[in-house]
Amino acid sequence: DQQVKQNSPSLSVQEGRISILNCDYTNSMFDYFLWYKKYPAEGPTFLISISSIKDKNEDGRFTVFLNKSAKHLSLHIVPSQPGDSAVYFCAAPYNNNDMRFGAGTRLTVKP
């Protein structure tokens, strides 16, 4: 039972435009969310996080929005750059030491 779902396996956007990556979750106990970015042949790297007491967190070109009532979060990248092409994972701590990851969305930013 996937508790964190990324329903779009892939997304393609033009350089300079906005990229919106979506994530849904089923466990209402989740109170913290993280996004990781992964390039081929490398491990994931932490990108940005958000606590459930907030509905928005911003870090440069990256903004994460949380809608608790809809159990939905999204990652916005503005403006998108070719170097942003990667797989993005949404994740939520399941308990103190476990994490549930989504299946990932492959973002391609075209020049």
Place this chain on the structure above:
Amino acid sequence: NAGVTQTPKFRVLKTGQSMTLLCAQDMNHEYMYWYRQDPGMGLRLIHYSVGEGTTAKGEVPDGYNVSRLKKQNFLLGLESAAPSQTSVYFCASSWGQVNQPQHFGDGTRLSIL
């Protein structure tokens, strides 16, 4: 700073063989994790450790064992490899509990024939 280093990067095993994957971190992190990633799925936690000498089961622990004899090392063992264990394995470490950002190694691609 090397961060998290995984050894080996690639390995092919025959069914029934055993092997150990090594993870080393140089950030003095207390917490270490082993994940596996399969096509169409997110990373799934196999085992984790909250400090030297401790280990605990994650979401998918069956068929694996781990040891944390030294703070900087976390070993993942397959006693009798099965084709279902063909996967990419990632090690990660963090200074605190799981809501703290984890630092990942570059992965070990393991194929079991």
